[in-house]
Amino acid sequence: MINEENIQEEKNKIMIKFDNVSKTYKGDFMALEEINLDIAEGEFISVVGQSGSGKSTLLKLIYAEEAATVGEVYFDGNPLSVVRKKNLSAHRREIGTVFQDFKLLPRKTVYENVAYALEVSGAPDEEIAENVPQILDIVGLTTKAKKYPHQLSGGEQQKVAIARALVHTPMIIVADEPTGNLDPIASLEIVRLLIRINELGTTVVLASHDKDIVDKANKRVLVLENGRIIADYPQGKYKIS
């Protein structure tokens, strides 16, 4: 029994660990309460729940935009309360972030938007010239490299954001409502892209309240309600009682 557990641990190294985490915002608003959660390397996990259930806060704790009020979040074994103070930018390069509003720079082309992530982290020019076209190929935007964001559809813009998130070859992609602004077909495409990225070995944390795309992923589903985990299905569908 003990042996089996050890083997299991070896196989699925824990990448993110929430250890009794609570998060209170100013004004005593309790966003997350006593969260205990392990996310293993290579996992695809969907976090679902209504607006205000704490999905975004959970994700913010992972990319260290917010700090836990109580408890500790560990990333690859390192406590994030320490990382936040000492090594935040390095931590952010381990994590690719994708948002509902894309967060693209309107005056930069697709290529420049992706290259920007490398530029500002001090990558040499040769590396940028080599990596960006590869990434654009993965998300299928090679032909649109010279377009500006406003010349693209919403789905395409989100693909640019995903490309930018991937350009550091992060250990994990954190996507907060990535399909919130997209039509159903574009949403499906984005979720397919995330699944493919996951199959290539990157851990994916997806927050969504879109039943279709969570069902489509058909992976682990974590259900939040009022800041608490009320269900954790290893492989399942979006179910809210």
Next chain:
Amino acid sequence: MLLLITRTFKESIRSILRNGWLSVSTISILVMSLYIISVFFVFTSTANEMLKEIKNKANISVYFKADAEEGVILAAKTEVEKMNEVKSVEYISKEVALENFKRTNANEPVILESLKEIGGNPLLAALVVRANNPTDYQTIDENITKATFSEEVSRVNYNKNKELINKLNSVIETIQKIGISLGLLFAAISLLITFNAVRITIYTHKQEIEIMRLVGASNMFIRLPFIFEGIIYGIVSSVVSVLLLFISLKFIASYVSLTIPTVSLMNFYLANFGTILGYQILLGSFFGVIGGLMAMRKYLKV
């Protein structure tokens, strides 16, 4: 490191050019401050130079009676030299005095004629006393009247320049006071104006800053463009202000040299060009950097 500096520097140049009018108004105010500070600097410096010259020329001439023996005068010289306030004492014998007199009046035949008519040497031997400090002449004068050789003294020609020195001193003091208070005022304005410019840049770059943080840009990468922005404002302003100073001095200098021939503002400017430019750049970038840092502290949460 070099990559960091070149990339962030380019970024700040781009942002300065993009916010053209904001940059122009920021730089104008900075130029104004630096210009006013340096105008007062040049004025007080030249006035000080002037004062130094006049102070050097000031002296007390102690004339001895016609029958005073040279030995007595030389003894008096040593006595005067021992006084604390005295910087130097020069002995001018009757003969030397005559020579000097003839030389200064070489173009005045009437005076030379009358000198011949008198016959002999009507001039008196004298000690020319210079003080360490222009305010000491009073004391020196009093000491000489009390001295052992006072009976041999014919008259003491005391300090014609005293009033001029006092006047000049008070003028310099006033210029300095006005200069310092205006300088402080404009320094404060400069800080506020660069603070505001950088604040606006931070505001317009909100999106970029957010994305930079999300994709893991280092803190230096996020902050440096704003510091560079401050420095660039400072350097451009100081160069413009030095040019402006050159033009206005050239204009004023001709008037000043008409009224006070010994003073040359232009020479002072040219002789101290490096110092003036250096200080301006230092001061300008100081305003820029401090203003920028203040804005970053307040508006840029990294």
